[in-house]
Each structure stands twice: as C-alpha cells, then as structure tokens.
Amino acid sequence: MQGKRLIHLLFGIAFLTASFSAYASDPKKGALTPQDRKTEVSAYVKHHNLDTHDFGLFSYTGADGAHHQIGFPLPVILWADGLHVFSSGALHHGESVVASGDKYFALDTHSYKIYETDASGVLNYDADHHVTNVAPLDFSITKSVFMIMLVSVMLFMIFMGLAKSYAKNQSLPSGVGRFFEPIVLYIRDDIAIPNIGPEKYQRYMPYLLTVFFFIWFLNLFGLTPLGINVTGNIAITTALAVITFLITNFTGTKDYWKHIFDPLGHAMPWVAKLPIYIILVPIEVLGIFIKPFSLLIRLYANMQAGHIVLGSLIGLIYVFQNWLGGTLAFGLSFAISLIELLVALLQAYIFTMLSALYFGFASETHDHAVEHDGEVQHL
Amino acid sequence: MEKLIGEFSVGLFFWQTLLFVTLLFLLKKYAWKPILDAVNEREEGIKKALESAEQAKEEMANMNADNEKLLKEARAERDAMLKEAREIKSKLIGDAKDEAKVEADKLMTQAQAAIESEKKAAIAEIKEQVASLSLDIAEKVIKEALSKDDQQQKLVKNLLDDTTLN
Amino acid sequence: MTIPTIVGAGLVVIGVGIGIGQIGGKAMEAIARQPEAYGKIQTAMLIAAALVEGIGFAAIFAA
Numbered sequence: 112m113q114g115k116r117l118i119h120l121l122f123g124i125a126f127l128t129a130s131f132s133a134y135a136s137d138p139k140k141g142a143l144t145p146q147d148r149k150t151e152v153s154a155y156v157k158h159h160n161l162d163t164h165d166f167g168l169f170s171y172t173g174a175d176g177a178h179h180q181i182g183f184p185l186p187v188i189l190w191a192d193g194l195h196v197f198s199s200g201a202l203h204h205g206e207s208v209v210a211s212g213d214k215y216f217a218l219d220t221h222s223y224k225i226y227e228t229d230a231s232g233v234l235n236y237d238a239d240h241h242v243t244n245v246a247p248l249d250f251s252i253t254k255s256v257f258m259i260m261l262v263s264v265m266l267f268m269i270f271m272g273l274a275k276s277y278a279k280n281q282s283l284p285s286g287v288g289r290f291f292e293p294i295v296l297y298i299r300d301d302i303a304i305p306n307i308g309p310e311k312y313q314r315y316m317p318y319l320l321t322v323f324f325f326i327w328f329l330n331l332f333g334l335t336p337l338g339i340n341v342t343g344n345i346a347i348t349t350a351l352a353v354i355t356f357l358i359t360n361f362t363g364t365k366d367y368w369k370h371i372f373d374p375l376g377h378a379m380p381w382v383a384k385l386p387i388y389i390i391l392v393p394i395e396v397l398g399i400f401i402k403p404f405s406l407l408i409r410l411y412a413n414m415q416a417g418h419i420v421l422g423s424l425i426g427l428i429y430v431f432q433n434w435l436g437g438t439l440a441f442g443l444s445f446a447i448s449l450i451e452l453l454v455a456l457l458q459a460y461i462f463t464m465l466s467a468l469y470f471g472f473a474s475e476t477h478d479h480a481v482e483h484d485g486e487v488q489h490l
Numbered sequence: 491m492e493k494l495i496g497e498f499s500v501g502l503f504f505w506q507t508l509l510f511v512t513l514l515f516l517l518k519k520y521a522w523k524p525i526l527d528a529v530n531e532r533e534e535g536i537k538k539a540l541e542s543a544e545q546a547k548e549e550m551a552n553m554n555a556d557n558e559k560l561l562k563e564a565r566a567e568r569d570a571m572l573k574e575a576r577e578i579k580s581k582l583i584g585d586a587k588d589e590a591k592v593e594a595d596k597l598m599t600q601a602q603a604a605i606e607s608e609k610k611a612a613i614a615e616i617k618e619q620v621a622s623l624s625l626d627i628a629e630k631v632i633k634e635a636l637s638k639d640d641q642q643q644k645l646v647k648n649l650l651d652d653t654t655l656n
Numbered sequence: 657m658t659i660p661t662i663v664g665a666g667l668v669v670i671g672v673g674i675g676i677g678q679i680g681g682k683a684m685e686a687i688a689r690q691p692e693a694y695g696k697i698q699t700a701m702l703i704a705a706a707l708v709e710g711i712g713f714a715a716i717f718a719a
Contacts, residue, residue, distance in 0.1 A: 345497050
C-alpha cells in the first residue's frame with residue numbers, strides 16, 4: 112500500500128515538473144523578439160501534436176545554448192526491401208543518419224517522418240516543403256503506439272481487477288471498480304440497450320465498452336503535458352471507425368440491407384421505384400461510408416483542435432511576457448483545460464453512442480412500414 | 491484534406507488496429523464477460539429477491555384473507571348455531587306450553603265432568619231423599635188427617651166431587 | 657489555403673454554431689418543460705449536435 116502511494120506521488124511530481132519544464136523558457140531567450148517567440152510556440156504546438164519516434168518528456172535549452180531533450184528512445188521498425196530495426200536514439204532528433212543494412216535513414220524534423228537518404232543524409236524538399244525522398248513503410252513503436260500499449264495494459268489491469276473483485280467480493284466491486292462499474296452499467300443501460308435493443312445488445316457490448324474506455328483514457332492522457340495526442344491522430348481514429356464500419360456491416364441483418372437497397376419495399380410497383388432508386392440507393396450506399404467517416408473526422412478534429420487551442424493558449428503566456436497577458440492567458444488556458452476534460456469524456460461518449468446507433472440500424476429486424484415514418488438520415 | 495492524407499501513417503494504423511483488436515478480445519474474454527455476467531447475476535438475484543418478497547407478501551395477504559374467511563365462517567356458524575339453539579328453545583317452550591295447556595284442558599274437562607256427575611248424583615240423591623221425606627211427611631199427615639171418620643167421609647166426598655164421571 | 661475557402665469555412669462554422677446553439681437551447685427548453693425526460697433529451701441533443709458538428713469539421717478540412 113505504502114509503495115503504491117509512493118508511486119502515485121512520484122508520478123504526480125513527474126507530471127507537474129514536466130508540465131512546468133515543458134514550457135519553461137530560458138532567461139537568454141528574453142532577447143528573442145515576440146515574432147520569434149510566436150514562431151517558436153507555433154512550432155512547439157505543432158511538434159506536440161505530431162507522433163514522434165521517441166518519448167520526449169520535456170526539453171530545455173542549456174546554459175551553453177544547446178537544445179536538450181529529456182525522454183527515452185523507442186524502437187524504429189522500417190520495411191524498405193527488408194526489415195530495419197534500430198533505436199530512435201540513433202537518429203539524434205534528426206541530427207544523425209542511421210545506417211541499417213545497405214540503407215541510410217534520416218528523420219525529417221519538419222514532419223517527424225523517417226526517409227531513406229544517401230550516406231550523407233541529405234533530404235530534398237519540393238516547393239511546398241515536402242520531402243521528395245523515398246519513405247519506407249514505417250512500423251515503428253512510436254510515442255502513440257507506446258501510449259496505446261500503455262493504455263491497453265492499464266485498461267486490462269483495471270477491468271481484469273474489477274472482474275476478479277466480483278468473484279472475491281460476492282458480486283460487489285471493490286477499489287477502482289466502484290468508480291468504473293457505474294460507467295460500465297451506464298454504457299449498457301443508456302447507450303447499448305436503448306439504441307440496439309434488449310435482445311441483441313449483448314454481442315456489441317465488448318466493443319462498445321472497449322472503445323469507450325480506450326478513447327476516454329487516451330483523451331485524458333492527451334491532457335497531460337507529455338504531448339500525447341493519440342486520439343487526435345487521423346490514423347488512430349480511422350482504425351477505430353473502420354472497426355465500427357466492419358462490425359456494422361458484418362452484423363447487418365436482411366432488413367438492414369433491404370433498407371439500403373430497397374427502402375420502399377412493397378409500397379410501390381418496381382417500375383415506379385426504379386427512378387427513385389437511381390438517386391436513393393447511391394445516397395444510402397454513400398451513407399454507409401459517411402457514417403464511419405464522420406465518426407473518425409469528429410474524434411480527430413475535436414481532439415486535435417483541443418490540443419492546438421490549449422497549446423496556443425499556454426504558449427501565449429510566453430509570447431506576452433508580461434503579468435497581465437500572462438495571467439489572462441493562464442486563466443483562459445485553465446478554463447479551456449476544464450472544458451477539454453469534459454470534451455475528453457464527451458467525445459468518447461459520442462463515438463460509443465453513434466457506434467451503438469449504427470449497430471442498432473444494422474441489427475434491426477422489425478416491420479418496415481411502421482418504422483419508415485419517423486425516418487432520419489443519420490450522418 | 492491533403493494535409494489529412496499526408497498525416498495518415500500506415501504504421502500507426504496497423505499498430506492501432508492490431509493492438510485494439512487484441513485488447514478487445516482480451517478484455518472481452520477476461521473482463522467484460524465476467525463483469526457483465528456478475529452484474530447480470532447480481533441484478534437477477536436482486537430481482538429474484540424482490541420477486542420472492544413480493545410473493546411472500548402476496549402469500550401473507552392470501553393467508554390473512556384465508557384467516558379472515560375462516561373467522562367469518564366460524565362466526566357465521568356460531569351465529570347459526572345460536573340461532574338454532576334459540577329456535578329450539580323457543581320451540582321447546584312453546585311445545586311445553588301447548589302440551590301443558592292441552593293437559594290442563596283435559597284435566598279441567600275431566601274435573602268438570604266429574605263435578606257434573608257428582609252434581610247429578612247429589613241432585614238425584616237429594617231428589618230421592620226429598621221424595622222419601624215427602625212420603626214420610628205425607629204418610630204422617632195422612633195418618634193424622636184420616637184418623638177420624640168424618641174427615642175420611644169428607645175426603646171421599648171431595649174426591650168423588652173432583653172425579654166427574656165422563 | 658486561399659482567402660475564399662477560409663471565408664467559406666468560416667461561414668459554415670457560423671452556421672454550425674447557430675445550429676448547435678439552437679439544439680442546445682431547444683433541448684434546455686424541452687428539459688424545463690419535461691424534467692423527467694432529461695436523459696432522453698440529453699442523448700438526442702448530443703446526437704443532433706454531433707451530426708451538425710460533423711458538417712462544420714467537413715467544412716474546416718475541406719478548406
């Protein structure tokens with residue numbers, strides 16, 4: 112128990128110091144013009160929102176003017192005519208070229224992506240500042256992947272603990288389970304059952320619960336000052352939306368498909384339906400894809416926007432460099448942080464809720480004539 | 491849009507899908523299933539307990555109703571019995587009264603008859619006695635009156651006067 | 657990003673803002689009228705708001 116508390120304390124201190132150090136500016140920087148500081152903050156915010164190959168906790172500029180980054184490297188796994196595995200520490204934040212096998216790799220400090228280069232590590236840019244070098248297939252354990260693993264382990268521990276506490280405690284939760292059990296029940300009673308129906312909700316429960324806690328936890332980690340922006344990454348939200356899409360369409364009932372390809376049913380003879388269907392069916396088919404697309408864009412945009420706004424507001428404190436502006440920016444960023452705390456939960460809820468809604472459409476098996484009256488096209 | 495596609499990382503997509511699906515199956519097997527089962531079981535238990543309580547309550551009410559019914563029946567039976575007893579009593583009393591009356595009437599009649607016959611006998615006796623007394627008196631009177639000849643002559647003459655020859 | 661696309665996206669965002677405001681306002685009115693239907697109204701409100709929001713994001717990313 113004592114050890115556990117100590118770990119909590121250490122984590123707390125680590126987070127606090129990280130949050131202060133992350134933006135701590137060196138006195139020497141006072142010489143910078145506000146314009147410089149703005150570009151610096153903007154670059155910092157942008158960097159913060161990107162996925163990186165190492166886990167940077169914080170950085171500072173030393174007395175000698177050198178830029179130091181504190182963190183730990185993560186493995187880089189590349190596929191370029193063969194597997195190339197090395198530690199991201201070897202890249203030295205884009206300063207070094209790594210030779211692996213017969214290939215050379217360098218990090219583009221603009222997009223934080225790894226490209227194939229020649230031995231000298233030259234990156235060629237086109238007019239829009241895009242790198243023209245060949246990009247290998249990058250399966251690295253990046254910061255995001257690392258965080259996904261961490262959150263997965265956390266979720267697994269928490270909910271396995273909750274499951275075990277039932278056996279030990281006569282069907283009553285104990286510890287953190289007391290906090291999470293009502294949420295699990297809320298998802299079952301207020302998200303799954305009303306949207307999917309009491310007969311079929313059970314097969315969707317594992318996905319809904321997993322996706323809710325996964326998104327929520329990652330969103331909350333995004334609010335820590337570690338620069339974690341997993342749910343604000345388009346690849347992550349796409350992966351989640353693709354799973355929702357696959358589940359929706361693979362569990363779709365006959366009625367669901369009939370709804371898409373023959374929504375009018377026996378209401379009209381086929382001759383009359385044909386001209387309507389030429390327009391209606393493509394819209395319905397498009398709807399199948401627009402639904403998960405709106406899911407992925409919504410989650411990505413909300414989290415990304417939240418990070419940009421928060422980062423910019425915190426950055427404002429350093430841009431202003433006076434007590435009034437600094438205080439105002441601090442108050443504003445504090446308020447936005449609280450809102451982001453709500454958004455973290457809300458976006459997880461919305462994603463789960465809409466997934467449940469789509470599953471509900473897919474698993475519906477009831478009378479078409481009745482159901483069609485209050486129809487709304489959900490996007 | 492272009493920026494979004496540029497930001498899309500195939501590796502991250504791959505890892506996310508792999509890790510998420512793994513997490514999904516692990517959690518499903520080791521967490522969600524036991525949790526939901528336990529919660530369902532608990533809810534089922536609570537529901538059952540409530541149901542049985544309701545049932546017990548109903549049974550209690552039924553029993554109360556039964557008791558009430560029994561009590562009512564018993565009361566009705568008692569009332570009926572009392573009523574019957576009362577009826578029997580009154581009937582008995584009435585019967586006895588009737589019987590007594592009949593007996594008394596009979597006795598009265600008998601007494602009256604006896605009295606009548608006694609009276610008749612007494613009257614007959616009195617008549618007899620009166621007759622014999624009258625005869626005696628008459629005898630004596632006649633004896634007195636007819637002790638002399640002239641008187642006897644006079645009587646015979648009177649008698650002969652009375653007896654007209656027709 | 658050209659000026660017209662940014663202005664267009666801005667217009668869409670204004671529209672979305674008005675829309676979400678309407679949804680929230682109407683939901684509050686509905687809750688005031690029927691406080692017992694709070695949960696259902698809130699759910700419907702969030703779904704509607706999310707749908708409108710999607711349009712806003714589509715505009716921002718198209719710009």
